[in-house]
Amino acid sequence: MSFFGGAGDLELFLSRARVMSVGAVPVCLAAMVFFISEEGWRFSLFLCGVLPPIAACPAVRAKREIRGGMAASGLGLAVATLPLAFFLASIEGA
Numbered sequence: 116m117s118f119f120g121g122a123g124d125l126e127l128f129l130s131r132a133r134v135m136s137v138g139a140v141p142v143c144l145a146a147m148v149f150f151i152s153e154e155g156w157r158f159s160l161f162l163c164g165v166l167p168p169i170a171a172c173p174a175v176r177a178k179r180e181i182r183g184g185m186a187a188s189g190l191g192l193a194v195a196t197l198p199l200a201f202f203l204a205s206i207e208g209a
Contacts, residue, residue, distance in 0.1 A: 120205040129178045132186035136167075136174035137193040143167040146197060150204060157209075167193050 147163035150156045174189030176182075 120125055125181070126182060128183065129181065129186050132190040133171075133174045133178045136171045136190045136193040139196065140167040143193075143196055143200075146200060148189070156175065156182065156204055158203060159200055162196060162203070166196045170196070 128141045143163040143166070148161035150163070170189045170192035171185075172189070173185045174193070177186035177189065
């Protein structure tokens with residue numbers, strides 16, 4: 116089974132999940148600064164400031180313990196943070 120269109124290696128999946136979930140942290144922090152400065156939306160502090168570091172922890176830990184499910188859940192939570200923040204901001208603005 117191949118993950119992300121590459122070799123079917125679990126080690127590769129764990130490495131990519133860790134890198135992408137840790138890489139989502141600065142992106143979400145930048146979105147948090149934008150939301151607070153432009154809109155004054157304080158919920159972004161929780162969504163973009165707290166959730167991505169919490170999501171990065173299981174992904175980093177899964178790389179050490181070789182757990183695919185934990186890496187996938189950390190990656191999923193990190194990736195879902197921005198769409199959830201944009202959705203909630205659009206609801207509040209409407």
